[in-house]
Each structure stands twice: as C-alpha cells, then as structure tokens.
Amino acid sequence: MSNPLKSQQIDRQMAQQTTATARNLAALAESDPAVYSALLGEEQRERDGIELIPSENYTFPEVLTVLGSVFTNKYSEGYPGRRYYGGQTFTDEIENLARDRAKAVFNCEHANVQPLSGSAMNQAVYLGLLTPGDTIMAMDLSHGGHLTHGAPVSHMGDLFNFVRYVTDPVDGSIDFDRVRADAHRTKPKMMLCGYTSYPRDIDYAAFKAIADEVGAITMTDASHFGGLVAGKAMANPFDFGFDLVTTTTHKSLRGPRGGMILCRKPFAKKIDKSVFPGLQGGPHMNAVAGIAVTLQKAQTAEFQRYAADVLSNAQVLAKEFKQAGVSLVTGGTDNHMLVLNTMASFGIDGRVAEEALDQVQITTNKQIIPDDPNPPLRPSGIRIGTPAATARGMGSQEMVQLADWMLRCLRAPEDSAVLETVRAEVEALCQRFPVPGI
Numbered sequence: 001m002s003n004p005l006k007s008q009q010i011d012r013q014m015a016q017q018t019t020a021t022a023r024n025l026a027a028l029a030e031s032d033p034a035v036y037s038a039l040l041g042e043e044q045r046e047r048d049g050i051e052l053i054p055s056e057n058y059t060f061p062e063v064l065t066v067l068g069s070v071f072t073n074k075y076s077e078g079y080p081g082r083r084y085y086g087g088q089t090f091t092d093e094i095e096n097l098a099r100d101r102a103k104a105v106f107n108c109e110h111a112n113v114q115p116l117s118g119s120a121m122n123q124a125v126y127l128g129l130l131t132p133g134d135t136i137m138a139m140d141l142s143h144g145g146h147l148t149h150g151a152p153v154s155h156m157g158d159l160f161n162f163v164r165y166v167t168d169p170v171d172g173s174i175d176f177d178r179v180r181a182d183a184h185r186t187k188p189k190m191m192l193c194g195y196t197s198y199p200r201d202i203d204y205a206a207f208k209a210i211a212d213e214v215g216a217i218t219m220t221d222a223s224h225f226g227g228l229v230a231g232k233a234m235a236n237p238f239d240f241g242f243d244l245v246t247t248t249t250h251k252s253l254r255g256p257r258g259g260m261i262l263c264r265k266p267f268a269k270k271i272d273k274s275v276f277p278g279l280q281g282g283p284h285m286n287a288v289a290g291i292a293v294t295l296q297k298a299q300t301a302e303f304q305r306y307a308a309d310v311l312s313n314a315q316v317l318a319k320e321f322k323q324a325g326v327s328l329v330t331g332g333t334d335n336h337m338l339v340l341n342t343m344a345s346f347g348i349d350g351r352v353a354e355e356a357l358d359q360v361q362i363t364t365n366k367q368i369i370p371d372d373p374n375p376p377l378r379p380s381g382i383r384i385g386t387p388a389a390t391a392r393g394m395g396s397q398e399m400v401q402l403a404d405w406m407l408r409c410l411r412a413p414e415d416s417a418v419l420e421t422v423r424a425e426v427e428a429l430c431q432r433f434p435v436p437g438i
C-alpha cells in the first residue's frame with residue numbers, strides 16, 4: 001500500500017493489544033486497508049497540528065468508545081417507556097441518563113437528546129412550534145448567524161419569513177435599538193439569538209425584554225458555546241427566562257456529533273413530537289450514549305476548569321494580536337473565538353491566510369466579516385477558537401507562542417523558509433500535548 005504507516009502500525013497494534021477494540025481495528029486494517037490508512041492519517045493530522053477552528057474539539061476517549069459500541073445496532077424509535085420496538089432496556093437507561101443529566105447541567109425543565117445534528121435540531125424547533133410563513137428574527141449570516149438561522153440558501157429560509165438583525169458598524173456588538181425597532185415593525189413569532197461567528201456574549205436580558213414586548217418565543221442557539229454554559233464560564237439563557245436553548249454536542253461541549261433541544265415544560269410535548277415522528281426516525285443511540293457520558297463529565301470541577309481555560313486562552317490570544325496591531329472584529333472577545341480581519345491587518349484575504357496556516361499545520365477557517373466587501377470564498381478574515389487546543393492542555397504560554405507563529409506566517413505567507421521553520425516548531429509543541437483519545 002502507498003501509505004508507509006500502514007504495515008508498521010498494523011504490526012504494532014496486533015502485537016500489543018488484545019482488547020476487542022484492537023481486534024476490531026485489526027479486522028478493519030485487514031479487510032479495508034484504504035479506510036484504515038485514512039484513519040491513521042487523520043489520527044496523525046490531529047496529533048501533529050494545532051486545531052483552531054472554533055467549532056471543533058477533541059471528544060472524550062470514553063465517548064469514542066461508546067460511539068463505536070453495540071448501541072449503534074439498536075433501533076429505538078420513540079422515547080423511553082414509549083418505544084415502537086422491543087428490547088429497549090438499555091437504550092431506555094441510556095436516554096434517561098442523558099436527558100436527566102442535560103436537565104441538571106443546563107438547569108432546564110425538559111431535554112430532547114435525539115436530534116441527529118445541529119441543523120436537524122433547529123429545524124425541529126421551527127417546524128414544531130411555528131407554521132410555515134411565520135416570522136422569525138435571527139442574526140444575519142455575514143454578521144455571525146448560522147446557515148440554519150434562515151440563510152436564503154437554506155430550506156428553512158424558504159419556508160419561514162426570516163427577518164435578520166445585524167451588528168453595530170462601530171463597536172461590532174448587536175444593535176439592540178435596531179432589533180427593537182425591527183421586532184415592533186415585523187412582529188416575529190420567535191426571536192432567535194446565538195451565533196457561529198460572533199466573538200461577544202449576548203445581552204439575554206435585553207433580548208428577552210424586546211421579545212416580551214412583542215410576545216415572541218425566545219430561543220438561543222448555543223451550538224458554539226453550549227460547553228461554556230455547561231461549564232458555568234458563560235451565562236445560561238434559562239437564567240433570563242428564555243423558552244428554548246438548542247446546542248450541538250460536539251463543539252465546546254466535547255461530546256459526540258449531535259444536537260439537543262432544551263426547553264421549558266410548556267414546549268416539551270411539541271418539541272418531542274417534532275423531533276420524532278415529525279422530522280426523524282430512529283435516533284442514533286450510540287450518540288445518545290456519548291451525550292450521557294459527556295454530560296456526566298460536564299458536571300465535574302475539571303470540566304468547569306476547562307471551560308474557564310478556554311476563555312482565558314482566548315483572552316491571551318486577543319491581547320497578543322492587539323499588541324501586534326491586528327484588527328479584530330468587535331475589537332476583542334468575550335468567548336472562545338476571535339475573528340481576525342486579515343485583509344486590514346496583513347493585506348491578504350482569508351483564503352490566503354488559511355492556506356498559509358495550513359502549511360504549518362495550524363488549522364483555521366476563512367471567514368466573512370460583517371458587511372464583507374469580498375466574496376465568500378475569498379472573504380476578508382479568518383476565524384479561530386481555543387476549545388480544541390485547550391482540550392489538549394495548552395495554556396497561556398502556548399497561546400503566546402501560537403500568536404507569534406501565526407503573526408510570522410501571516411506577515412510572510414509566501415516565504416517557504418519561514419513556513420518550514422514554524423511548521424517544525426508547531427510539531428515539536430504538539431508532541432508535548434497528546435490528543436485525548438489517540
């Protein structure tokens with residue numbers, strides 16, 4: 001085979017390990033070397049590079065174990081105690097654990113842990129609580145909202161009448177005067193906050209007050225920062241009387257890929273019916289088991305420390321970049337994420353920046369900035385975040401180093417000597433910080 005890793009690694013795996021996992025892995029290596037070598041390649045990529053995409057993370061080793069477990073074999077349409085197939089003793093146990101832990105972690109009255117992803121979870125909320133054509137207010141995509149917040153290219157954008165709010169052109173925060181004026185003018189049935197590219201916290205009290213004035217249901221899509229709410233490092237929208245919070249489980253929460261809908265009691269029945277049978281069939285019980293494992297961890301002091309470290313690491317990066325004169329969208333960060341205007345700071349677009357950093361194995365993503373004059377595939381900035389690096393145990397010292405490497409690359413994106421030097425230094429650092437689960 002072309003991958004030189006393959007035969008060595010297979011030999012080592014087979015010689016050293018006798019567990020079922022190792023046997024299964026060896027079977028894969030033998031029956032499907034193409035997939036096995038891609039798996040080894042991805043492990044190496046994750047080990048030897050620094051992951052700065054703010055929506056990515058390293059899940060817990062225990063989550064990897066249950067994801068690859070026999071729970072993947074089971075059909076369990078319905079909910080605990082009310083299933084459409086037999087043999088549900090242990091799936092009921094797992095789903096009840098996941099739901100109870102979700103309610104405890106997020107301090108809410110009801111939890112649905114079955115959505116297959118963040119997108120399905122938001123669709124289930126809109127379709128379950130509203131009627132097509134209803135008005136929903138949400139953040140504009142180019143100002144930090146997500147595709148599922150009614151972007152014109154999305155199916156939900158067609159089905160519902162999305163009114164999009166934007167950020168203030170001066171300080172970059174949500175312009176609440178405009179949100180209020182738009183809410184009174186358009187009378188939305190639902191008001192949605194939450195973001196995928198916005199480096200600030202949300203003023204939930206201000207948002208809820210406006211929603212109450214117009215009688216709108218309040219929803220936060222906490223997909224990016226769900227883990228930081230769980231770890232008590234960021235505010236919990238339920239403390240401000242919000243009706244619903246949705247979150248992916250694989251971003252800052254460090255769980256399996258999936259979504260959760262958390263809500264107040266009066267919405268529980270409609271939400272459950274909307275997820276199943278409204279939108280989905282059988283839930284992925286291996287992922288539900290992973291959510292249960294994750295939410296047990298989320299209740300520990302160690303996880304709270306992790307969430308606090310994610311934020312303090314982002315603060316260190318912001319300070320280093322500001323000292324170097326880099327233009328940051330909103331001027332800094334309150335959360336785990338920074339958006340760098342690479343066009344203004346280095347005279348290069350986000351794609352060139354992303355590609356230069358890729359060459360030194362620092363993974364970021366190009367990012368449109370508010371009212372970006374550039375096209376989406378060549379936007380003006382990049383977006384970075386600290387959840388994954390922090391999960392490896394990297395702290396403020398490493399963040400200072402990381403900012404320095406990034407500055408060197410972004411100032412000389414074509415200089416192969418610089419890129420080679422930095423790449424070697426990145427690899428050396430990565431060796432000292434093992435990836436959880438590999």
Ligand SMILES: *Cc1c(COP(=O)(O)O)cnc(C)c1O
Nearest residue numbers: 117118119146195196221223224
């Ligand atoms: C990531 C994200 C989603 C979608 O999650 P998928 O699992 O990728 O479908 C939804 N909303 C927000 C705000 C997100 O950041």
